[in-house]
Amino acid sequence: MPATILLTIALSDFIWIVVGLLVMFTTLSIVVLSLTWLERKVLGRLQLRLGPTRTGPMGLMQPVADALKLILKEDIIPASSDKAIFWAAPIIVVVSAFMIWVTIPGTQSAVIQNLNMGLFYIIAFSVVGILGLVLAGWGSANKYGTLGGLRAAAQLISYEIPIIMVAVSVAMLAQSLDLREIVSAQDEYIFLLVQPLGLVLFFIAGLAEVGRTPFDIYFAESEIVGGPFVEYSGAHWSVFFLAEYINTFAVAALTVILFFGGWSGPGLSGNWEIIWFLFKVYMVIMVIFWIRGTFPRLRIDQLMAFAWKVMVPMSFLSVVMTAVYQFYEWPAWSLTAMSSTALLVVGYLIYKRMTGSTRLVAQVRSRQEALQAQRKAAANAPAGGD
Amino acid sequence: MAWFVFILLAVLTIGGGLGVVATRNVVHAALSLLVSLVAVAGIYLVLFAEFLALVQVLIYGGAIIIVLLFAIMMTRNDEYPRITDNKQWPLAAIAALALMGILVPAFAINSVEGTHSQSASLTGIGEALFTTWAVPFEIASLVLLVALIGAIIIARSDDGARSDDAASPDDGDN
Numbered sequence: 001m002p003a004t005i006l007l008t009i010a011l012s013d014f015i016w017i018v019v020g021l022l023v024m025f026t027t028l029s030i031v032v033l034s035l036t037w038l039e040r041k042v043l044g045r046l047q048l049r050l051g052p053t054r055t056g057p058m059g060l061m062q063p064v065a066d067a068l069k070l071i072l073k074e075d076i077i078p079a080s081s082d083k084a085i086f087w088a089a090p091i092i093v094v095v096s097a098f099m100i101w102v103t104i105p106g107t108q109s110a111v112i113q114n115l116n117m118g119l120f121y122i123i124a125f126s127v128v129g130i131l132g133l134v135l136a137g138w139g140s141a142n143k144y145g146t147l148g149g150l151r152a153a154a155q156l157i158s159y160e161i162p163i164i165m166v167a168v169s170v171a172m173l174a175q176s177l178d179l180r181e182i183v184s185a186q187d188e189y190i191f192l193l194v195q196p197l198g199l200v201l202f203f204i205a206g207l208a209e210v211g212r213t214p215f216d217i218y219f220a221e222s223e224i225v226g227g228p229f230v231e232y233s234g235a236h237w238s239v240f241f242l243a244e245y246i247n248t249f250a251v252a253a254l255t256v257i258l259f260f261g262g263w264s265g266p267g268l269s270g271n272w273e274i275i276w277f278l279f280k281v282y283m284v285i286m287v288i289f290w291i292r293g294t295f296p297r298l299r300i301d302q303l304m305a306f307a308w309k310v311m312v313p314m315s316f317l318s319v320v321m322t323a324v325y326q327f328y329e330w331p332a333w334s335l336t337a338m339s340s341t342a343l344l345v346v347g348y349l350i351y352k353r354m355t356g357s358t359r360l361v362a363q364v365r366s367r368q369e370a371l372q373a374q375r376k377a378a379a380n381a382p383a384g385g386d
Numbered sequence: 387m388a389w390f391v392f393i394l395l396a397v398l399t400i401g402g403g404l405g406v407v408a409t410r411n412v413v414h415a416a417l418s419l420l421v422s423l424v425a426v427a428g429i430y431l432v433l434f435a436e437f438l439a440l441v442q443v444l445i446y447g448g449a450i451i452i453v454l455l456f457a458i459m460m461t462r463n464d465e466y467p468r469i470t471d472n473k474q475w476p477l478a479a480i481a482a483l484a485l486m487g488i489l490v491p492a493f494a495i496n497s498v499e500g501t502h503s504q505s506a507s508l509t510g511i512g513e514a515l516f517t518t519w520a521v522p523f524e525i526a527s528l529v530l531l532v533a534l535i536g537a538i539i540i541a542r543s544d545d546g547a548r549s550d551d552a553a554s555p556d557d558g559d560n
Contacts, residue, residue, distance in 0.1 A: 085413065117440060117508060124440045127448030131420070134455050138413060146459055153456040157449060177508065 020112035024101055032245040033063040038282075039289050046293035067238070075234035078140060085139030090232070090239040092132030097243040099125045100250050105180050106274045107263045118179040119167050122254065123160075126209065129243070130156040133218065133228050136240070140231035148227020151300060152211075152218035158307035159208040159215075165315035166202040169195060169322040170258045183262035190261040194332050197339040198318050199259045203284075205311060206251035208303070210244060213292035217300050252284040253277075260284075310346065317342055392432050398425035412458050420451045437511055 037052070037060065044051025052059030077086060103118040105111035115121050130152060137149020171177050173195065174185035192199050208215040219227035229240050256262060256277065265276035298306070318339065325335040402422025406415045427442035515523050 082411075082413070085417070088417075115436075117436060120437075120440050120444075124444035124448065127444055127452070131448065131452055131455075134452055134459075135413075135417075138455065138459055150456065150459055153452050153459075157452055160449075 017112060021102075024112060025098070028098070028101060028246055028249070029242075031249055032242055033067070035245050035249065035285065036063045036066065038285070039292075042286065042289040043293050046290070070238035070241075071235055073234035075236055076231075078142070078231050080141040081231060082139045082141065085135050086231075089132045089136035089139055089228075090236050090243075092135065093129050094132075094239050094243045094246075096125045096129035096132065097246040097250070101246070103179065104250065104253055104257070105183070105262070106277050107271050108180060108184075108273075110271055110274055111180070114178065114180055117177045119171060119177045119182070119258075122250075123164055123167060126163075126247075126250075127156075127160060129247070130160075136232070137228035140228070142231050144224040144226070144230045145228055147224050148218050148230070151224070152228060155211075155215070155217055155300075155303060155307075156209060158304060159205045159311065162201050162205040162307070162311040162315035163209065165312075165319050166198045166205070167258070169198055169315075169319045172319070172322045172326055179257055179262075183257055183264065186261040186264065189332060190259065192259045194335045195259070195318065195322065195339050196336070197314065197321075197343040199255070200343060201311060201315050201318065202258065203255055205315075206255065207288065207291070208307070210247040210251055212248065212288055214295040214298055215303060216297060217303055220297055222297075248285065248288065249281070252281045252288065255284050256280040310350070314342065314346060388432055392429065395425045395428040395432065398422070399429070413455065416451060416454050416458060419454075420447060423447050423451070437508055 040062070041051040041059070052062040055061040055065050077083065100122050102112050103115045103121055105114065133152040133156070134149045137145040137147070137152065139145075170182065170191060173191055174182040176182060176185065211218060218224075219229055224230070229237055232240060260280050262280075263273040263277035265273065265279075268276055321335060321338045321342070324330075325338070399422050402418045402420075402425060405418030406422065409415050409418060423446040424443065427439040427447065430436075430439035430442060
């Protein structure tokens with residue numbers, strides 16, 4: 001197919017794309033149902049609970065019941081809201097979420113429309129989704145909504161930069177922006193091995209992009225009661241919910257494609273390789289749920305400081321390292337060494353910083369104890385003299 | 387087909403532009419601008435410039451509109467819903483007419499040689515940007531750097547005064 005997107009598509013191709021879009025829509029809806037069930041079960045286990053058990057075997061019908069409930073709920077539109085924007089915001093969010101999936105391949109041939117610049121296309125349309133959140137916050141004419149919209153704009157724009165830079169370094173390694181070529185470039189070794197720093201940056205920034213728990217600043221329930229979604233209910237709210245889970249799945253899929261060799265794996269061939277792909281993606285998603293069950297929410301200033309002082313410089317460093325490695329054609333292990341050294345140094349510095357206050361407290365306490373012991377000794381000494 | 391798509395996109399672009407100046411609500415104006423900018427991305431697609439179209443969606447459709455909305459939402463509540471004309475509108479009208487006075491004759495006199503639109507590969511764009519056009523490219527980035535430093539200086543002069551105020555109670559504590 002020559003490098004065109006829209007205009008030279010024949011009718012048979014067009015029908016094929018429509019069928020593909022329908023399949024994608026159905027598959028993603030089923031995936032979202034499975035993710036909500038899985039998340040509740042995993043979080044339940046992490047918190048020593050059972051999770052849903054009542055609806056169907058092992059609570060398997062719970063997502064269906066939830067979906068029915070959401071659709072049947074009354075859809076309230078606040079009187080003071082900006083109606084047009086209130087309606088448009090969920091559409092922008094969910095359309096951009098689905099548009100990303102047009103070019104994400106499941107296997108070498110299971111893709112609706114492969115694009116030469118697939119990676120760039122995904123990044124471009126994920127930014128458009130942010131716009132929907134900002135508009136949702138403003139359109140609902142609610143102070144928590146507006147605050148949430150502001151937070152979403154600040155957070156998501158900041159974390160978009162490391163995502164773009166890491167995508168650039170992966171594209172340099174694969175010499176392509178085509179997701180299928182990126183996967184086939186990992187035949188020899190997966191990019192996790194040569195660019196561990198990139199993986200960590202991409203994963204963290206991806207979590208921030210979809211607002212998973214350590215980074216769910218912009219709809220933090222305990223601070224701004226749902227942020228941009230505070231006035232939404234029923235079907236409108238469920239559209240945001242759908243988009244959030246589709247985006248989570250997209251981040252996991254991109255992590256797998258860019259760093260874990262996509263659908264390549266032993267024992268399967270042809271379209272059956274999608275099993276490997278789904279297996280890897282669900283593994284990444286389990287890690288995302290695990291993180292959600294483990295870490296508390298960051299503060300907004302901590303989040304922004306982390307983005308601009310750690311993520312952005314490190315992502316530029318990963319681009320520079322990849323460029324040097326590519327230009328001088330050094331052996332692959334040299335990039336591994338550079339990347340993992342950078343990762344370890346930054347990890348150590350963050351650890352020192354995070355535990356700094358604890359160590360200070362311990363230091364002060366030990367000094368205080370020493371002082372008290374000294375005083376006690378001084379008080380005892382004259383008594384012993386008597 | 388391409389002609390029809392172009393007309394549609396051109397109507398969207400101009401309609402969005404008219405919406406920006408016609409509406410009284412700042413956020414609606416920003417949304418109209420979004421329609422206009424995304425339609426321009428569509429025109430790039432018609433011209434087979436996919437990379438440019440995606441850059442247009444990423445930078446203008448996404449980042450710039452979001453920053454614009456961020457700034458609008460940061461302003462005070464009673465300020466933003468209404469736009470009022472200010473004294474500068476005759477100047478703006480003169481500037482717009484002057485630009486039109488240059489562009490229309492330029493296109494009317496010099497008939498542009500119609501070349502067949504063809505797709506430029508990403509590699510080609512990258513090579514052109516970093517070899518033939520490296521100097522203009524770097525100058526463009528310099529312009530952005532100057533704007534950035536200017537913004538920091540404007541923000542700092544304000545900030546410096548405030549940090550002095552904030553510092554005094556701290557001094558009192560010490």
